[in-house]
Amino acid sequence: MIDTLCDQAGDQNSTIAFFYFDFTVQKGQSPANTMGSLLKQVVGGLEEIPEEVSQTYQKQKKGGRGPQLSDIVKMLQTTSSKARTFICIDAIDECVPEYRVKLLDSLNKILQNSPGTRIFVTGRPHIRPEIEKRLLGRVTSLSINAERDDMIRYLESRLEEDTTPDAMDGILKAEILRKIPERISEMYVLWKQHLR
Numbered sequence: 001m002i003d004t005l006c007d008q009a010g011d012q013n014s015t016i017a018f019f020y021f022d023f024t025v026q027k028g029q030s031p032a033n034t035m036g037s038l039l040k041q042v043v044g045g046l047e048e049i050p051e052e053v054s055q056t057y058q059k060q061k062k063g064g065r066g067p068q069l070s071d072i073v074k075m076l077q078t079t080s081s082k083a084r085t086f087i088c089i090d091a092i093d094e095c096v097p098e099y100r101v102k103l104l105d106s107l108n109k110i111l112q113n114s115p116g117t118r119i120f121v122t123g124r125p126h127i128r129p130e131i132e133k134r135l136l137g138r139v140t141s142l143s144i145n146a147e148r149d150d151m152i153r154y155l156e157s158r159l160e161e162d163t164t165p166d167a168m169d170g171i172l173k174a175e176i177l178r179k180i181p182e183r184i185s186e187m188y189v190l191w192k193q194h195l196r
Contacts (some may be wrong), residue, residue: 001120005086014084015045021094029095031102035072038087042079050078073106080114092131093123100127104134111138151181 005016017038021029043053053075056067067075079085087107095103107119121131125143132139155177162168 002088005088012084014086015042015080016086016088017041017045018088018090021089021091023091023094026094026096026099029099031099031106032066032069032072034089034095034099034103035069035076035106036067039072039076039079042076042085046079046082050075050082052078069102069106073109076106076110077113080110080117083116085114085117086120087117088120090122092121093127100130101134104131108135111135148181152177155180 002016002018005014008014018041019034019037039053043049056071056075060066080087087110089103089107092100092103110117111119119135123131128141132141159168159173159176
């Protein structure tokens with residue numbers, strides 16, 4: 001999806017920013033760090049850096065603390081109003097719960113002040129009510145489940161890329177193609193881990 005948006009962005013004067021949450025580094029993915037990463041990408045997609053962003057950068061260069069979350073949100077509101085903006089956040093359920101509240105509230109503020117901004121969020125189903133609540137119902141939900149045939153096609157393609165083909169015979173390959181789809185849940189990440 002990110003690749004498709006990036007391919008279309010140049011033709012439509014759009015900016016794309018994305019962030020992938022990772023449960024192994026949750027504490028380092030604070031709301032300020034996450035929003036700062038998004039801001040950097042949005043600014044990088046603009047032809048001219050807005051004065052507010054430039055001034056904040058100059059102040060930070062002189063020393064002191066970095067911009068606070070509220071400052072980053074204001075800068076994102078400003079920059080995302082300059083061009084149609086797509087913000088994509090993957091695996092928001094992997095975000096620390098107290099961080100997630102602040103992040104979703106920040107995204108809501110951006111949506112309120114930047115009508116051309118679209119936000120795409122992925123996460124496990126249990127997180128949907130929180131997203132709907134924090135984004136004040138401006139949400140369209142779509143459930144996506146991995147189908148057995150899709151998993152088998154993916155596994156086959158990965159097995160074809162194996163750099164040590166002599167390590168696997170037909171029996172092992174058949175067992176992989178049978179057992180992994182049997183043992184996994186609807187969560188794509190888990191079956192990718194089973195494959196590894």
